[in-house]
Amino acid sequence: MSSADAAPDYSYLGGVAAQLRAPGSSPSGANDWRCRPDARHPQPVVLLHGLSNDTITWNTMSPVLAGAGYCVFTTTYGLGWLGPVGAVTTAQESARQISAFIDRVRAATGAAKVDLVGHSMGGAIPFYYLNHLGGRAKVDDYIALGAPLHGSDLSGVQTAFAGLLNIPGAARQCGGPCQFNTGSPFLRVLDPDPRRSPDVDFTMIVTRYDEVATPYRTGLLRGPNVRNVVLQDRCATDYTEHYEMTADPIAVREVLNALDPTRARPADCTTVLPFVGPVR
Template sequence: MTERKVSRSRSNRRRTRWAAVCGGLALSLTLGLQGVGLQGVAAAADRPVPPPPGRLLAAPAAFLGGIVHPEASPSGANDWSCRPTREHPRPVVLVHATWTNASSDWSMLAPWLKRQGYCVFAPNYGGAPGSPFKASGPVPESARQVARYVDRVLKATGARQVDLVGHSQGGGPTPRWYLRFEGGTDPAHPKRNKVHSLIGLAPSNHGVTASGVGTLTTELGLNPTVSALVGQAYADQMVGSEVNRRLDRGGDTQPGVDYTVIATRFDEVATPYQNQFLTAGPRATVRNILIQEVCPDDLSEHVSLSYDTNAAQLVSNALDPAHARPVRCGVSLPVLGG
């Protein structure tokens, strides 16, 4: 991919955006963080309802909670006695982002989906036990861990298929590797697929540049050094990595899978955001959604998109298109969510 020269005005806008992000995080830490306060329930409402407005500090609160309790399940997730209903026959497996964990990434979406009547599961993968910064290992190994987890969910629930909802790496290369190389799909017999849908929030499809940082480390040959410090997932997600070359060879999709991409134009990690979008191959469907085209004032960036109630309604619509509801566009801020 040929990188364009960034103008001085564009650089100034990027610095301003980063200042706002950092300022928001500093504010959240200064004010002190309350728990997210979302509790899962066993029974679903008669009809799905839009998510309640998020608390201003929900995302940073969950992040800090995930550091303190890195192996905890988010509320509403990992009830191994759950059995799917006729209305929601497929369990939902939430796949977290790089350097996060299930608790820090899914403390809003997991209980909300549980309230709607889904069986919700959220693994920790790609990191050492006790470490709060998971999904840092090699993408192929993480995909194998997700594969084993999905098999466990199918066996426990008796379901034939699951739906995957992922954030960043968890919505992009890891599940796509699982679908293609680790048994998630059967291209010759798509009805035998283990996965019905893949819904990605800011997925790192086709490689990222991290607002130019990744481009710099790639061009300087520093990706192995950086990965030695922060994990192989860093190098695996860069534009032009071997993982991305293998994934993109032969097309973006697998037969029989319904793909949804939810991106934000303010993404500072999975850049350029257009790299997140997929092209449908044979017997697959793709919906590429830029959230600002649905909610023009949505300011979510890469980190906060999993705590954006506007995005949450889009996830619900993708899981159950027959009962899709209009998005009630609310305020969602960088880092803080909403």
């Protein structure tokens, strides 16, 4: 059985193991530049990590989506002072890199639009792409998991260390992560208002046990083109936190439902533990 045919590993730790085995490699199912969308899957899916990389973040989601028939593409954007960890450049620079990657995907596949699935900052930075880089005409579905759309206090850590951000140059060196602190002026520039993109369908997925994008409601939006999903409303025994979200089978099912509502079905409720995944 090839890695592409293997059963998905619904665990964040599986992504960590993949990074240790083959640092910086594309996750299984991603970046087949010969893939062409079909009538059932008309848009290629672009997966965008947060403060991580595509190897770790999309170890589960990528092969599941590819197995469902989607053309899947990933990239690690925003590399800088944290080595293999992306999304550390400014959000503006990360958005420019995302824009260029989306154009590359569109050119390769012949698709006019893509579907975006983003985790954490990867679910928030694309609003800059929509609002300031001409992305509205190039995106059909926008799906975010645990996105700090209205800022995050990092479970109170940001408040405790707020004084450090006043050191000259500290926020600039920190880049994207500091731009999503609660009260950051950048949030007004980002302007995550779905009404500005009426032709885009937004699905915002959050967990009440998020320890990074906090309070968890920072990942929710209001608008006629928005569907908000709180994972514990789907399954009370889903204890996933921020990092496990992209491997959580319940969250993965919600992503599939958002990509193809005509074939949506409820997730199978099970016990999902932080980092580890579902209890067997």
